[in-house]
Amino acid sequence: METQVGMPEAERLIARFSAKQATVGIVGLGYVGLPLVRAMHGAGHRVVGFDIDESKVRMLRQGQAYLKHLGDELVQTLASSDRFMPTSRPGDLAGCDAIVLCVPTPLGEHREPDLTFVERSTEMVASVLQKGMLVSLESTSYPGTTRKICQTILERGGLRCGRDFFLVFSPEREDPGRKDMETHQIPRLVGGIDDVSTRVGVALYSSAVERVIAVESAEVAESAKLLENIYRAVNIALVNELKPVLTDMGIDIWSVVRAASTKPFGFQPFYPGPGLGGHCIPIDPYYLSWKAREVGHVTRFIELAGEINSSMPRLVVERAARALNDRGKPVKGSRVLVLGIAYKPDIDDIRETPAAEIITLLLERGAVVSYHDPHVARFPSMRNYTLDLAGVPLTAEALAHADCVMIVTNHAAVDYGLVAKHATLIVDTRDAMREYPGPNVVKG
Numbered sequence: 426m427e428t429q430v431g432m433p434e435a436e437r438l439i440a441r442f443s444a445k446q447a448t449v450g451i452v453g454l455g456y457v458g459l460p461l462v463r464a465m466h467g468a469g470h471r472v473v474g475f476d477i478d479e480s481k482v483r484m485l486r487q488g489q490a491y492l493k494h495l496g497d498e499l500v501q502t503l504a505s506s507d508r509f510m511p512t513s514r515p516g517d518l519a520g521c522d523a524i525v526l527c528v529p530t531p532l533g534e535h536r537e538p539d540l541t542f543v544e545r546s547t548e549m550v551a552s553v554l555q556k557g558m559l560v561s562l563e564s565t566s567y568p569g570t571t572r573k574i575c576q577t578i579l580e581r582g583g584l585r586c587g588r589d590f591f592l593v594f595s596p597e598r599e600d601p602g603r604k605d606m607e608t609h610q611i612p613r614l615v616g617g618i619d620d621v622s623t624r625v626g627v628a629l630y631s632s633a634v635e636r637v638i639a640v641e642s643a644e645v646a647e648s649a650k651l652l653e654n655i656y657r658a659v660n661i662a663l664v665n666e667l668k669p670v671l672t673d674m675g676i677d678i679w680s681v682v683r684a685a686s687t688k689p690f691g692f693q694p695f696y697p698g699p700g701l702g703g704h705c706i707p708i709d710p711y712y713l714s715w716k717a718r719e720v721g722h723v724t725r726f727i728e729l730a731g732e733i734n735s736s737m738p739r740l741v742v743e744r745a746a747r748a749l750n751d752r753g754k755p756v757k758g759s760r761v762l763v764l765g766i767a768y769k770p771d772i773d774d775i776r777e778t779p780a781a782e783i784i785t786l787l788l789e790r791g792a793v794v795s796y797h798d799p800h801v802a803r804f805p806s807m808r809n810y811t812l813d814l815a816g817v818p819l820t821a822e823a824l825a826h827a828d829c830v831m832i833v834t835n836h837a838a839v840d841y842g843l844v845a846k847h848a849t850l851i852v853d854t855r856d857a858m859r860e861y862p863g864p865n866v867v868k869g
Contacts, residue, residue: 453526707734765797824844
């Protein structure tokens with residue numbers, strides 16, 4: 426039977442969430458946090474948006490967009506609303522009914538989990554935690570993070586989970602740039618530390634999201650998010666492994682995937698590319714493989730998929746080197762124009778982009794590299810890369826001047842007909858030139 430401990434506080438919170446009269450604090454206003462702000466604010470709640478980055482707070486106050494794919498209307502609506510307060514002061518979260526953590530979970534130098542942001546943000550929440558609050562972690566991590574790390578930190582002050590406050594894990598499922606679905610339309614998992622926490626968490630998300638699924642525990646929700654991304658990583662690795670094999674047989678991998686996709690059951694298409702990007706698929710699988718070793722298991726599929734996907738930038742550069750060599754040009758001194766540096770089409774997100782490694786490898790081999798990306802004017806500094814490059818206009822002259830044009834990201838805004846007409850050599854890693862076949866196109 427469900428415990429009655431904490432029920433008065435739980436019922437009060439559930440009533441406030443259901444009436445859409447709560448104050449929801451969202452910690453981290455990036456690719457996950459800002460869409461959640463939109464969903465919670467759109468549902469009618471008062472929202473306190475917290476970020477340590479003062480520039481984000483300032484831009485939100487001024488109605489200026491820093492995530493272009495979300496558009497200007499969102500930030501202008503928030504800036505004019507009396508139900509939204511952006512802040513960098515932890516104390517402003519003290520009056521919240523719920524606080525949601527949307528912070529990064531990167532990898533360390535040896536691909537080990539780095540939970541620094543989770544730990545620090547949880548400690549900050551602990552400093553303002555009050556009786557009757559709900560805390561939700563959305564940041565992807567290994568099973569046990571919510572219970573063993575967040576709960577431990579939050580209970581240091583004497584309040585107890587399930588009695589005084591409530592704690593859940595609800596994994597983010599954002600897909601930056603997707604136009605056909607917003608945060609409130611994406612089904613949401615909620616798993617609590619206890620049954621009461623799960624009920625409270627479901628009430629919060631149900632007030633803003635169309636479909637919410639309660640799962641047995643925080644650990645089930647944590648594991649489900651990892652499985653979602655491991656599934657993609659492994660299947661992408663499969664087609665990435667097949668790409669050079671079929672290429673050397675004279676078979677086009679993209680044509681093969683399209684052909685297999687005609688089967689109406691038992692197959693889902695995944696496509697090869699120059700490497701994985703984004704904050705999820707290149708990173709999340711390693712959280713589970715690390716945790717598996719802690720309990721004495723080796724996750725061979727995950728490790729192998731990581732090796733294959735991580736090798737793709739080097740394979741792409743080797744393909745370009747062979748194509749240049751076939752035309753009597755060494756990589757050293759060759760002018761290479763990279764098209765697209767965002768990690769996926771039609772957005773400005775460069776997190777973990779394979780373009781960084783590709784450009785670095787080209788520079789190491791002596792190539793003269795430039796890039797064009799309609800969404801990214803300058804290559805920003807990254808954790809492991811500092812590339813002092815600014816984008817160049819895509820003109821007939823720039824294309825003709827390049828010894829090799831390498832398509833790394835297939836943005837819709839790029840004129841591929843222009844590329845086909847003026848580039849002497851095109852290394853296409855995305856099948857972007859499908860409609861423009863010719864002797865100057867090499868699949869990369």
